Amino acid sequence: HRRRVIVEHFNLLYPALGRNADIILGIGEEIIVSRPSVFGPLPESIYQIVHTSLKFRKMAHTAEDVTMQTLEDEYGIAENRYFSSDVRNGFVLKFKEKPEINLDELEQRVKERLARHLEVSYFDEGHIRLGDKVIPCDGSRFHVRNTSEITDFSLARHFIFDAKTNTHCLVGLIDKYTENLDNRNTQYFLTRKCSGDNNEQ
Template sequence: MIDCFSHAVYHAPRGKDRLIFLGNHLSQSYLQPNDHLIGVIGRPGSGKSLLIKGMFPGLNLTNDDEGINVRPLPLWEEFERDNFSSPAFHVDINFESAFIQAGNIAQAAEKAILKNRRVVIEHFDRIVEYIDIMPDLLVGIGEEVIVARPGVFGPTAAEVKEIVFSSLFNRQMAHTAEDLTAMVIANKGYPRPPLHSDVKSGFVLQFNERPGFSVKQIEQEVNELINAELSVEYMDEETIKIGEMVTTCTGPRIHVKNTSDIKGYDLSLDLEKDPNTGFYLLAGKIGQDDNPFNLSCPECSPLRSDS
């Protein structure tokens, strides 16, 4: 690890596999063997658990969106026995605070860390005031994934929270807009775009060959669906329902509640060919930010774009 590392920013993927792969990349790039306290910050449904699964394969998650609820909490059970047999622990503060006070969880985490154990804490911003140990790594997920190695002068959990909490809605808008676009393309008889990638406040659909549809017509029909105020519902881990239309989705929890929540949708004027891969790319955007290099909250210190 380079000593001068401060923070890194990635587009937050929306699909399950891409989130897990990004988590794996983060652990290989930024995690050190002697890192003991890892704080993860993000709103419910932002993909924290998937990112953790990628960063820490084999870690026993005590609670996640798939309904896993491990009781009693292993960290607390081993703290009470004063015998930390596990090498690493996971804690979801949002869930556990219904059973154990945050101050007591912090005490258990600190003792485990003193015993050379690793503790990964979701919703770290809710426990930071009780814990006296600075996290070795902070990971925030909203529209971007932010990885930071805090120091005395920051970044703090509150600063990371401010960025990722305020920006998640952009990611949800982009995801629903992306699925609406793919649905309209498929309804015209073209294959669903086989590949997806990410840009800030938008999405990219990749095609092996140049499709024959009119981009302007696709944009118009998607805007009609947006204006129709259709509900967007989670059905299962691979399916969502938009109005009466059911479609596959690899990130079904990362959506707006209604298509009318999508603001500023438009598509690029034409498909661009990537000279390196040969793919034809269709880019879509949402919102008002036209600068792909701005953080979602550029005024937030110390992660300002002008710092």
């Protein structure tokens, strides 16, 4: 019988089976699809890449919601003026019309909110509780538990124009590497380690 079995968390089963999967799918900040051979990749290697990147995705998603709330509360910029996209270890808000805001000031105001150590929790499928407020969120189960867990937050110092979508991109980052934004996704993808080293960032 030529049947396929789909196993979640195959990395836990692999040591007992002694054979690798035919296809490994890892979902974290990126989606990794691999057809392992005798030379790997091993399931644990894919797991380490995905698991390590997941914390950054959660930090970025929560920071995005805090930024969106700050835009609405303090600048009167509602969510219907932009749409979300993503970048490695960060987020992107794409505006059809470039807003006239000081990005240094916005960054400082977001950092002040993050420093309040606001609790973050699931409210329902379309909302989270952020501190004492219930706010809209498309990924309500995908957050850090407290804004104090978000480290190295920054905003790009200028809007980046995306000619493909004809939008002005507000870029939020969750790491110290703010240079070469035009090739950021490639740089992160090509420098990933597969050894299980959690200190690759």
